[in-house]
Amino acid sequence: MSQQQTEKTEEKRHCAYCLKAISGDEVKKCAGCMRRAYCGRDCQVGDWGNKGQSHKTWCKDKLCEEDIDWEVRETQGKGLGVFAKRMLPKHTKIMVDRGYRTIKETPLDFINSLMPHGGTLQAKWDLNSFFTPEGGDNLGIRLARVNHDCRNNATNKYVTELNSFVLIAIKDIAAGEEITIQYYFYNDFSTIKQVRDIRESIIKPKWDVVCDSTCVCKDAAVVDRIEKAHQLDASIPTMSLRTEADVRKALQAVDNLIAMGEDLSSGIMALSRTYYDGFQLSITNQKTFPLHTKYIEKYLEAVEIVDSKHSNTYAEALRYKTFPESHRNHFSK
Numbered sequence: 565m566s567q568q569q570t571e572k573t574e575e576k577r578h579c580a581y582c583l584k585a586i587s588g589d590e591v592k593k594c595a596g597c598m599r600r601a602y603c604g605r606d607c608q609v610g611d612w613g614n615k616g617q618s619h620k621t622w623c624k625d626k627l628c629e630e631d632i633d634w635e636v637r638e639t640q641g642k643g644l645g646v647f648a649k650r651m652l653p654k655h656t657k658i659m660v661d662r663g664y665r666t667i668k669e670t671p672l673d674f675i676n677s678l679m680p681h682g683g684t685l686q687a688k689w690d691l692n693s694f695f696t697p698e699g700g701d702n703l704g705i706r707l708a709r710v711n712h713d714c715r716n717n718a719t720n721k722y723v724t725e726l727n728s729f730v731l732i733a734i735k736d737i738a739a740g741e742e743i744t745i746q747y748y749f750y751n752d753f754s755t756i757k758q759v760r761d762i763r764e765s766i767i768k769p770k771w772d773v774v775c776d777s778t779c780v781c782k783d784a785a786v787v788d789r790i791e792k793a794h795q796l797d798a799s800i801p802t803m804s805l806r807t808e809a810d811v812r813k814a815l816q817a818v819d820n821l822i823a824m825g826e827d828l829s830s831g832i833m834a835l836s837r838t839y840y841d842g843f844q845l846s847i848t849n850q851k852t853f854p855l856h857t858k859y860i861e862k863y864l865e866a867v868e869i870v871d872s873k874h875s876n877t878y879a880e881a882l883r884y885k886t887f888p889e890s891h892r893n894h895f896s897k
């Protein structure tokens with residue numbers, strides 16, 4: 565385990581484990597990354613394993629840290645929010661935040677500090693936990709401070725085996741800019757009807773966030789782009805793969821979808837799946853097999869951004885890159 569070091573500066577930080585505000589001599593840093601701050605050895609030990617944020621897994625990645633790269637502070641009219649302290653380039657991992665699965669599992673101090681102020685533990689849990697298609701409702705104690713925006717500049721994915729949310733920038737985020745996500749997960753290629761239903765039936769009642777008529781979710785041009793991408797996405801699995809020409813046609817659809825997805829909000833999530841589609845399709849035919857390289861490389865890159873190198877998905881993608889013939893779609897099977 566990395567050792568603590570005492571800093572003699574008047575630096576102001578938050579303990580990465582208990583979240584206490586600390587400054588000057590109270591700030592102890594992980595000697596591995598020299599970035600993560602603790603108020604003492606007990607907190608450092610707690611944070612190292614999965615009782616805390618599993619810093620053992622992330623230390624070498626030198627991830628963004630609270631008070632260095634982002635901070636939690638008051639917003640105008642939304643309570644607290646998370647703000648960039650420096651320019652965070654597109655695809656930066658802003659935070660990896662452990663997901664608590666139940667109220668019982670969540671430290672009481674953490675859950676008590678959350679909105680709604682004066683509310684019951686259940687009300688706080690309901691407001692601050694996020695549904696994850698991969699792992700049910702989970703609460704990330706720092707993620708819970710991130711506000712919703714339909715024009716979000718970040719997106720989050722829950723990685724089940726790491727028991728953590730990974731929050732990534734989906735565009736360059738300027739120093740001082742608020743970091744926002746879309747509450748309630750939907751991928752960019754879901755139909756606009758689903759998007760609208762989610763707004764009306766989940767986001768509004770659960771978080772009391774109401775979009776005005778100028779919001780991007782009501783922009784006809786955006787609606788049209790999402791709808792077209794959805795139709796194309798839904799058509800790909802139904803396409804014939806009997807001949808080489810069929811496979812090339814399906815790959816053309818994949819390339820078109822990639823081009824459409826590039827500029828849709830949170831694109832990298834849906835794109836990672838589309839790159840994988842390209843890989844799976846190209847390997848079905850001996851003639852198109854050489855094309856698989858570009859898709860699997862893009863897929864691996866996207867998985868590294870969204871799920872991280874420590875995920876099972878990354879290990880699997882790496883295996884398919886190295887041994888594409890091991891995939892069930894390989895033309896020899």
Ligand SMILES: C[S@@+](CC[C@H](N)C(=O)[O-])C[C@H]1O[C@@H](n2cnc3c(N)ncnc32)[C@H](O)[C@@H]1O
Binds near residue numbers: 679773
């Ligand atoms: C998960 S919390 C986000 C952090 C919260 N602002 C805080 O102070 O802890 C969700 C709540 O934040 C507020 N909020 C989030 N996004 C908002 C938005 N776009 N407009 C207004 N309020 C928002 C709403 O009160 C919402 O129920």
